[in-house]
């Protein structure tokens with residue numbers, strides 16, 4: 001941990017693969033020997049603490065956030081002082097051993113609370129872009145990097161880098177047709193009383209799994225998606241991570257409850273905007289943050305999935321502060337909205 005405090009803001013990489021192997025659609029990347037993936041995680045500076053899977057994908061809770069492995073897609077999200085971008089090249093190499101080629105890469109993150117504690121290659125967005133350009137295969141030639149800024153006094157920004165080849169555009173066609181969109185919520189200045197739910201009692205005699213499951217129930221997080229198979233973990237003395245697995249859809253929650261640098265995140269994918277809005281309200285009630293950002297990424301042109309967020313947060317005492325949008329070749333439209341509590 002940095003001397004100042006734990007960096008809650010995650011770095012997130014989504015890698016998409018394509019290949020001629022007819023069995024890739026069934027198992028694909030899930031055939032990679034897990035010991036190889038564990039080595040990659042060690043290089044990034046994190047480990048697996050819990051795991052669950054279904055017929056569609058595998059979900060891992062990490063010491064620093066989460067990893068999801070689908071047949072042709074990997075999502076890896078890490079916080080703290082991890083060196084996430086170092087995972088891309090070895091993961092692409094391991095994918096090649098099962099006949100899959102990297103065809104799309106999306107990197108996103110918010111603004112770090114402790115930017116000076118970040119190691120190479122995460123010391124600045126420019127350094128991250130340079131590292132990505134040096135480490136991505138040449139076929140990913142369609143690239144874009146942009147920073148979506150908050151117009152408010154807050155220094156919070158949303159950093160987005162995408163790179164793809166023409167195969168990735170085909171791979172995106174599935175998301176386009178289904179109307180699937182990704183939602184990433186970052187919350188800071190959590191309500192102090194609610195944040196205490198993510199601290200364990202001294203010598204509680206529980207395992208990380210059993211304490212995590214209790215936190216999922218007590219806080220109301222289980223009700224965010226009652227259909228999901230939940231894999232949860234409580235750190236000692238505090239901190240919480242969970243992955244939800246619901247058919248092909250994942251959800252994930254991470255909590256750093258320490259006062260002074262408290263942070264919580266929620267991420268999931270949706271097709272139905274009403275379902276997303278309902279989940280958003282439930283999650284915000286669990287943490288009552290003084291500030292939050294909501295980023296939506298949607299491949300389907302003209303689908304304004306961000307609409308309704310401000311109206312849903314208004315009754316919870318949160319007012320919209322800024323809204324920024326941009327288009328990315330491998331992702332579609334990214335909309336970044338920031339909110340702050342009226343009491344502030």
Ligand SMILES: C[S@+](CC[C@H](N)C(=O)[O-])C[C@H]1O[C@@H](n2cnc3c(N)ncnc32)[C@H](O)[C@@H]1O
Nearest residue numbers: 006008063064079235238239254255256257263
């Ligand atoms: C890994 S979790 C959740 C990460 C997530 N990105 C976040 O900050 O919300 C981080 C929380 O767990 C606590 N923690 C306790 N032991 C930890 C460990 N061995 N590794 C990482 N975090 C640990 C940290 O102090 C922090 O409160």
